[in-house]
Amino acid sequence: MAEGKISENIEEYLEVLYRNGSNGEQVSTTQLSKDLGIAPGSVTQMLKKLEDLGYISYTPYKGATLTEEGMKIARKITRKHRILEKFLLDILKVKEENIHEQACEMEHTLSDEAERAICTMLHHPDLCPDDNVIPACDFEFNSCQDCFSQKDFDQVMNRKFNLLSISELTGNTEGTISFIRGNSELLDEITDAGIKVGQHLKYEFNENRVGNHYLVVIDDEELNIPTDMANNIFIRV
Structure with a gap:
């Protein structure tokens, strides 16, 4: 695995892989070529390099999936x-x-400290202007309230594992609720629904999406989770 600063080119590839396969789906070379505007042959060469670096698993003629390390990098740059x-x-x-192009230029140089400050200024947003879910931060907090309480950024630790929100799940999934995002009002609503960090969550993709709600099983209890909550409840899968 490579050490030190990751090139912008690699980050762009990982970001596109995340956008198309955030829940472990295989992304084809054709899809990557289309999204990046790069010839398939060049994409194939880069995928081989990314596999050597430990960021993806690549199967010729089929596509690539992100490894845990690749997912961590891709999620971070996508969030920024x-x-x-x-x-x-x-x-x-x-x-x-104009915002997409400008964000592309800025994302590679935005520090974690500045990202955290922007998140706080925006009151912990869950969706970007295109209504895509903003991934969770990788700071070691259980909630945004915990983050807000820690004033000294030098004392902030990084989470060692990847998270997905309920609304990002694209297949049958089980995991542990590990982070809940939102302002104090939303956090109170989630707490009042009996949902908290540490609980086990099970989701069946094909059967459990009902309109704007997600039917999940949390610690053996069925709950109907509205989208505004589902965007902000993150599980370790």
């Missing part, structure tokens, strides 16, 4: 991109048609 889009649109009032 989407939260920057929100910042550019809502705070700086940049034209919506």
Whole structure:
């Protein structure tokens, strides 16, 4: 596995892989070529390099999936991109048609400390302007309230595992609730629903999506979770 700063080119590849396969789905070379605007032969060469670095698992003629390490990097850069889009649109009032390109330019240099500050300023947003879920931060907190309580960034630790929100799940999944995002009002609503960090959650993709709700089983109890909650309840899978 490579050490030190990761190149912007690698981050772009991992970001596209995350966008198309955040729950472990295999992403084809054709899809990557289309999204990146790069010839399939060049994509294949990069996929081989990414596999050598330990960021993906690659099967010729089929595609690639992110490893745990690749997922961690991809989730982090995707989060920075989407939260920057929100910042550019809502705070700086940049034209919506320009925010994607500008976020692409800024995401690679945005520090973790600045990302955290922007998240707090925006009151812990769950969706970017395109209504895609903003991934969870990788700080070692159980909730945004815990994050807000820690004023000294030098004391903030990084989480060692990857998370997905309920609304990001694309297959039958089980895992442990490990982070709950949101302002104090949303956190209270989730707590009042009997949901807390440490509980076991089970989700069946094909059967349990009902309109704007997700039917899940939490510690053997069935619960109907509305989308605004599902975007902000993250599980370790």
